[in-house]
Amino acid sequence: MDTVGVERRMKWYQATAIFSVLFALLGFTYNVWRLEVTERNSSRREASFESLLQLAELEQLVFAAHYDQDAVAGNPRVGWVKVGLLVDLSESIDEPVERAALDLKETWSRRWSSMASERESTEAIVRSIDDMRASVKGALATLD
Incomplete structure (x- = not known):
């Protein structure tokens, strides 16, 4: 061999x-x-879509409180819950969204009591909502 x-x-x-x-x-x-x-990515995507839904509901609440003077649909306590949920969800997305959520919470805490009567408060809250919405959309665009 x-x-x-x-x-x-x-x-x-x-x-x-x-x-x-x-x-x-x-x-x-x-x-x-x-x-x-x-x-x-799946977790971030799910948190992003839920945030977009909550932002739309919060915006609807602000409009109901200001334009319709509807104390039920524009209940600020419901708004507080939505803002808190948005802050919690933002931690699962990314840093810019988290900052935008904290800015929204700050704006909401300063302006919620006058949103039904003052246009400036309504506009400030809606601007914060729009800023967070843009941050969420930006985060979605960066997913792998």
């Missing part, structure tokens, strides 16, 4: 086995990374 040929085949088999293990490890690592990115 040819010992040189056998040794060469054994080295070839060993190299193939090592390469196969490394290739499998690399593939597994990429797959895990890709799943994590996909899950993060």
Whole structure:
């Protein structure tokens, strides 16, 4: 039997086995990374869409309070809940959205009591809503 040929085949088999293990490890690592990115994007996307819905509802509440003078549809306590939810959701999206949500909360806390009677308060709250909406849309555009 040819010992040189056998040794060469054994080295070839060993190299193939090592390469196969490394290739499998690399593939597994990429797959895990890709799943994590996909899950993060899915969570951010879901929080973004929910934020857009809550922003629309908050804007509707502000309009009902100011233009319709409807104390039920324009209830500021409901607005506080929506603003709080938006701040919570923003933490799951990204930093610019979180800042916009905190700005909205600040504007809301200063202006909610006069939104029904003062146009400036209504406009300031709607501007904050629009700013946050733009931030959310910007975050959605950056998803992988």
